Amino acid sequence: MTARPLGTSHTAAVVVGSMIGTGVFMTTGLILPDVPSPALVLAVWAAAGLLALCGAAVYAELGTMMPRVGGEYVYLSRAYGPALGFLSGWVALTAGFAAPTAAGAIGFATYLHAVVPGLSATPIAVAVVIVFTAAHMADVRFGARLQSALAVVVVAVIVVFVVAAFTVGHGNWSNVTSSLTIARPGGGIAAAGGVAVALVQVSYSYSGWNGAAYVAGEVRDPGRTLPRALVLATGLVTALYLALNLVFLYATPAAALAGKKEVAHAAAVALFGPGGAVLISSLVALASAGFVSAMLMSGPRVVVAMAHDGVFFRALGGTNARGAPTLAVGLQGALAIIAVLTATYDRILVYVGFALTLNAAAAVVAAFVLRRRDPAAERPFRTPLWPASGLLFVALSAFMLVFAVRERPLETGAALATLIAGGVAYAMWHRRRR
Secondary structure, X not given: OOOOOEOHHHHHHHHHHHHOOOHHHHHHHHHOOOOOOHHHHHXXXXXXXXXXXXXXXXXXXXXHHOOOEOXXXXXXXHHHOHHHHHHHXXXXXXXXXXXXXXXXXXXXXXXXXXXXXXXXXXXXXXXXXXHHHHHHHHOHHHHHHHHHHHHHHHHHXXXXXXXXXXXXXXXXXXXXXXXXXXOOOOXXXXXXXXXXXXXXXXXXHHHHHHHHHHEHHHEOOHHHHHHHHHHHHHHHHHHHHHHHHHHHHXXXXXXXXXXXXXXXXXXXXXXXXXXXXXXXXXXXXXXXXXXXXXXXXXXXXXXXXXXXXXXOOHHHHOOOOOXXXXXXXXXXXXXXXXXXXXXXXXXXXXXXXXXXXXXXXXXXXXXXXXXXXXXXXXXOOOOXXXXXXXXXXXXXXXXXXXXXXXXXXXXXXXXXXXXXXXXXXXXXXXXXXX
């Protein structure tokens, strides 16, 4: 694919849109039972943001070194060979993009239902996937402009919401210093496990920090554009996430949010009354729509890269006259619809968070491998604070993965089963190609 229609603003919009979805508006209530302190909740969001920034810096190096579409698939193929590259692409296709697309659609339907209670959630979730699948199947430039517009609107409304919350909202700072009285049997190990699972869940909300890497082959001047888009957009979203969570915890006591998915709605009712809650629920629905759009823009590029390399069906690598990978987008949309019809939001959260953390950690380790094996390779951008930034990412990822297996064996087992299924698929494909 030789055309490079995406500039810095479009690429940054992919990152912002890939990150700001339903997660930040729905996750805090789910992690409060595991980390029953508002201060610790904010610390978890900050730690996940630091993890994302470290990862974004490493991916900026890898992306400028290998400016192709495909993200981790490209990096792991070069570092470890085609088998692990295929597994990475398989995880990206299933857990990395199809499942998050479904989660975003479910979040859209959940918050739209809060605005218009008469609407049925599942058909709405399916409909939003269909609409954005059609948009990104049509024209890559139209999809990029649509993504940029959605990202700008979402960021602007979040900033207005945060400012209004602290200036005219009816919150209380004592809520931020309160704690829940939830005891976890097992002492320090159990507490560490709770924090690790919370990090996995929160990492889902940050998971789009690598969004620009998947469209690197369509980015103009990737040596300059990719680092700017990845690092600056990730930093912006991290700041927005911390501000939003501070608003949620300022608005209402932690006990009132624990276990709830619609934390933004509950906070808005406390801050502004029912009218404000309708406005905020509309914002979350809009952000969720932008997230679904971003997933359907960046995800299919992994399939395209695999098809071009001959490790997946070649027909999926084709594009239409306007540069859109029609069949690849359609495949992801179909998988997302299946996930909408069969999964629940909270289980998707852990499943996706675990799988993507594993995938990203493997890519960061690949940066170490390539630094050692190909020290003279052209690297237009080098990761700042290397190797400390890479080691921090790997260490935090290992902490999350180990404890997630202990605490949530069903969801992590499903993620590992996805890897095994990918291995079987690769073996069958390799045998067929002989």
